[in-house]
Amino acid sequence: MERESQLAEMVRCVNEGGRLVLLSGEAGVGKSALLEATRRDLGAVRWSWSACDGLFIPQPLTPLFDLAEQLGGDLLERCEAGAEREELFRALLHELGSTGVPDVVVVEDVHWADEATLDLLRFLGRRLRGAPVTVIASIRDDETAGDALRVALGDLAAQPTTCRIRLEPLSADAVRTLTEGSGFAADDVFRLTAGNPFYVTELLQAEGPGVPASARDVALARAVRLDPSAREALETAALIGAGVELSLLTALSSAAGLDGLLTSALLVADGIRLRFRHEIVRLAVAEAVPPHRSFLIHRRVLEALHAQGCDDNARLAHHAEGAGDADAVLRHAPAAARRASQLGAHHEAAAQFARTLRFAGAAARDRRAELSEDFADELALLDRFAEAEDAARQALALRREIGDRLGEGAALARLARIAASLCRGRDAAEQTRAALAVLEPLGPTVELARAYATLAHQCLLGTDYESAIRWARRARQLAERFDATDVLSGALNTEAAGAAGLGREWTGLMQRALEVALAGRHQDQAGRAYANLAGISEGRLRFADAERCLHEGIAYCDEHDITAYATFLRGDLAHVLERTGRWDEAVATAHRILSEAGTSPVGRQCALVRLGVIRARRGESGFWPVLDEAAATADHQGEPPYQVAARLARAEANWLAGHPSKARREAESAARPGAGCTAAERGAVAVWLRRTGSRQTVRGELAEPYQRMIDGDATGAATLWTELGCPYEAGLALLDSGEEELLHQAYRIFTELGADATAQLTRRALRRLGARFVPTGPRPTTRAHPLGLTRRQHDVLGLLADGCTNAQIAERLFISAKTVDHHVSAILAKLQAPDRATAGRIARLGVPGFGVSSRPVR
Template identity: 45%
Template sequence: MGLLERDSALEALTQYAAQARAGEGRVVLISGEAGAGKSALLEQLQRELVDVCWVGGTCDGLFTPRPLGPLFEIAEQLGGELLDACRSDTGRDELFSVLLRRLSAPGPPVVVSIEDLHWADESTLDLVRFLGRRIRTTPSLLLVTFRDDALGSDEALRIALGGLAGERAMRRVTVPALSADAVAVLAAGSGLAADDVYRLSGGNAFFVHEIVRSASELPASARDAVLARVARLSDSARAVLDIAAVAGLHVDLGLLESLGTAVRDLDELVEAGALVSDSESLRFRHEINRRAVASEIPVHRKAAIHAQLLAALQRSGGTDEAVLACHADGAGDQAAVLRYAPAAGRRAADLGAHREAVEHFESAVRFAGQVTPRTAADLYSRLAAEASVIERWQLALDAGQRALELWTEVADPLRLSDAMRSLSATMWRLCRGRESMELAVAAVDVVRDGGATPELARAYAQLAQLRSHHGEVEAASLLLRRAGDLGDALDLPDVRSDVANTRAIVAWTSGEEWMPLLRRALDIALDTGAHEQTARAYANLCTALCDFGRLAEAEAYYVRGAAMCDETGMTRFGICLRATWGEILLGVGRWDEAVDVCRQVLASGASRFNRLSAATVIGRVHARRGDGDPWPYLDEAVTSADATERPDLIALTRSARAEAHWLAGNLDSALHDVTVGSLHIERAHEWFQGQIATWQTRLGVAVTPSPTRLPEPHARSVSGDFDRAAELWDGIGSPFDAALALLDSGSEPGMREALRRFDTVGADAAARLTRRRMRRLGLRAIPSGAHPSTRSDAAGMTRREREVMTLVAAGQSNATISAQLVISPRTVEHHVAAILAKLGVASRTLVAGEARRRGLLEAPDRPGAATN
């Protein structure tokens, strides 16, 4: 069956291959629905490219993915240093570097294909990000296929692809559905009506293929067409096919032979088209085939097949714990699960596949009652640690509490201290500040008299961090000296980095120089490969620079830090960085982007701690624009900050809510929030003190922070030098704060300029307040602002595209848009592609901002800073 209507996609891929050959490496994201023909397109490209080294791997959708499965497949094909590294349990970072060196080596250009990325494990997503950011300097081509209908449900995939959107090497190719004319060509001679085939298949190339192959009669669905052919197999061949369906998309021939599979059954399966022969393995023509077959296997039969496969792998000396653990789990074999799942979890964690590690440890703890308390405690501790990395905080809390109970029973002080420290960090992320502090104190007490141990060093460092966040400078400094001495004596790089990081917090609270300390924390972590400490250093650098008004520097560290967190699986800190990025965008006046970023944070399952900044940003934008309900966001942020008992977070969130009350004309509520925010404000750093002082001045009450500690923009406002304050805010790059300072001046020129600026940034609520104040003063010729009727559509969109654009801007998924407008998902996809092109933006998340900037949204739909 021919490859129709793929000329433009094939031409684009050929062009990208030529660019790679010339030394401009490319990563191409190839999207389309399941069965659209992505694999067929790659197969055709492989036939047409000459003098290249083509290697590839496939992500398997069966149970828990094998960490870096595609990379290990690629290593088998490339051999050499990469294969040696994969076989020697080399660390993930080194594996990535070895592959990059191979792609950069002299010789024929390398084309790497990774198929079905929507089923990728976390580390494979990180590999794609790693290569995507570096492949441009190599003569190589990376081809990645994925189902675009998976983007709405797979947060990790969406974030991974979104992170590549701005890379210069990145290109996209979409494989659309076939037209009715193409389907008619493919259906010719089958005896089936082309219109019926098109109606049933929707233009899906795979479905067309399966329906036409059924030939005898029109099936109810493509799945029925697959099963109809399978029904014609002999009983013995069908039994082998069932085994293959449970084993996965690719099945090793040796594995089937070890189960006593007859050659005639394999021949029958290949001749019937149920399986395709690939050198030493057999594979299903498409995952849809495998799933159709697997769906017909009774539950009890499927468990028996898993048991067969597990036994066969054990007999042959199989060493892939991930595969063994999956079959053990499917077979319900408790002993095998407890044997393989923990090992698979540890290996997944080492490779940075933290989601997969969680799944393996979850499998193991289901049978924790069958092992000793010590073994069970270790399993729960590992599960809690991995769950915290990927922001599954309820699971981290439950597992951490159970680990604490078990370590208490075991009476191992060192492990008990670690469990307390870990649970303290979880409580901190859940904004349960008092419980977090109690656990951190207990973690020190339980090992204080046990001599110099790494556990005591880390317990001191954790408690110092919490004390510093509460502004308890003397207590934190004492603990840091103790942690630092132990970290040096025991050569603990993670402790040394954490100590330098927390010393920076103490320094900025005390008004001392902090930047060199944070850089030292980052350098130590980078030099020793301590991913968690590296991520924490980036997060605190970005947050501190943002808090201190150094927005351009903060952006630079955000870019580096977010890339590092993406590539190493540090989800928790990656989300923290994105929340801070939202604060930076808010500060520089890029409000649409700020809201988009912070919505993503809130939708990611982030902890209360990571949600706090994002909710504050969205609440502030709604309040300033007056176009949405800010209170759910601001109330959530205030509640979370109060629960931490941190003076800086209380000041941040209370100032934000005071601003919203002030814009709404509720001065009493604004004053109440500022008063609460001012409590213990002397224990926060100078910029938070400045926020409180400025709002106290604005509301006409006495300023409580010491004027000598205030940053200059705030100090100028407090002293009444509003014009200079506005200049300083402009120098920082914060247009809204500059406009507020001009409004505070009370002069006619100042208010007119403030009004102009509010209108420019879309701060409608602030503009209305300014107009009311100007009218009360009797000023004349007050500008009314732009009227919607004067806006025009300069984008050249059709009426339908405008409808789709509005829904995309409102954050609706393709599936929702399809249902609302009664058009097919594929049609929505075409409209979205056209909209992105006409607006000149790279992703749908940027549609709202650009459309609003051009005045294309009449009624935008908007739903209702932390350091680590």
């Protein structure tokens, strides 16, 4: 009922092919029913069905393995052979569309997807264009989504092949139709269910007194009506999981119980498996099983899976934990963790190691130390450094207890790396020295190579480039000797960055570092290589090169669940967006970083600076708290580039606020750390010292645009900044000139950027010159836009509300499609709208002048 338009849209997408359909709605709203109706309405189409696992720690890529069983061929062979995930992704893509018949792939319950499955959807979404394939992903959107799912949905929604279809609950009229002749009052049913089709239909099927208030109550009310043997089979099926093999359930249930369960209609056939008609019913039943009976059922399931030769370690670990079988957990959970890590599902890997450690109390101390180290490494990849430090300290204590000097040295080096990520530079240096004191007397080892690489990285962070190169080369020698390619990649990376800091050739070393990391599947080192490739390009003012590398690196880190480096790269992206005048996008990126729980201090640092400085330039409130945090973090961290960025941001904020002495002190506090930084960073310090009236100077080479500003060549500097794509810096160069004509040019730049505070400063400079014409500034009505949008964003939103595509908006406003993309991203961020349609609805409700067919006037 009330699904005609959605059904037509679904059929259209399948007929066109080359589409990824995101089918969303609350639990029980009828997503599965719509899929079944679509299948009935279509002709010669091959359907393949899969679902994400609802276990607490899902098995990575469960949907892919489900599809392999149905599609067979090379994909199934590679799955059975334990191939790498990239091979599996490509094998699936090759299999789809290979029969001459259009393919429809259904992935249900993506809200339970592991990171590897989300990466699979990203992979397919980017490659569907023109293929006779439609991928339909159903998502429950009435629960709080995890960060990984939100990020993935944002990425998928941005793909041109993506179509979003959302199902709303039924109207009161529809519920009234359904309840006719049932004996239930339609108004009561609608009040209790809010029109949720599952709640409505389950409620109408429930018998006995009382009205269940939720799906849990409905499910349990129906379960109670089953006879004891059928109820036992139901509980067993619920604890087995989302997909229940008929052979397994038969081995665990009596014939009468199985017959009673199958006639209840709580489960339906799905190929060679059974599944609950509604997953929420399975969860309700599973949660209601008493603990003593749950324990026994999990033990029986585990024994049956072993008897049937099951090799799914994640599944076995789940039932082992439910059965309280420590030996089985220690056997299966670590294997599941390592497979998850190999597949780039690091959240699942960390959860499996955590599960293992809960049952490892009686294990040997060296085994517990190894598990704690693996757990710490996974947590570090996920930007959960505080937890990683706890796990690493436990490992260190265990290594010391058993007298394992080699393990102790490696544990100290691991703690040093974690401390550096927590912005505790002194602790990192102390632990590195302790690691070397333990490891060097033991002779050449891989552990010593890793400690040398750790020391080299710390020297690099402190801008001691010569020492960084020296220690990196020592690490390289040992890494090559022991074929430790992860250490080799890190050492090459540090050596390249050190060479760049000294103005030497660095690209060959850095490219080799990335190649070694990718070839060896060292995902953290690959993330670091992308970060430094982008960072060095950015430091040399090559913003276009940096942005290309950042997008490539972010895609890699998102696909491989490397949260720590993905956050770091997004911070750098926010910097590039700010420098190149795309402030709304920079703010949206910064907010995304700061809104993610558990982000490390180093991950927050760049976002804080960008957000603070843009707010200050716009004359908005709330910039001092973020700049205070940025400065405190940078001082605690002790890394010169971060100190320079935080101090210069505060200098600019004070300068804009009319506090010249405070601005000068902040600029002078950046001089000492800036001395060892790049020519661009030294140039920025030199310019702010001059701008704030300081007598201090900066020694060493300055990047050319800054040198021209120091030399008083305002127009030359502005031209260079414009060529680099940095409008705000161009405006500042013109403002520094003190010439009336150039000040007017600067004012126009600041106004276009929305830098109201800087524009006001420019107006004051014009008044001091006695200029005949001084701009009056933006009108109060412009500043007080009800949604906080700029004029151009208002225009874009008006066309967006009319349903125009980006290409149509670009044509009507005479701007590029890429510029429209930027404006749409900024609008969605400001309105906190998940999609274009929602933004259009907000516009019509919240902005005077937006109607059903509004058009901006030019």
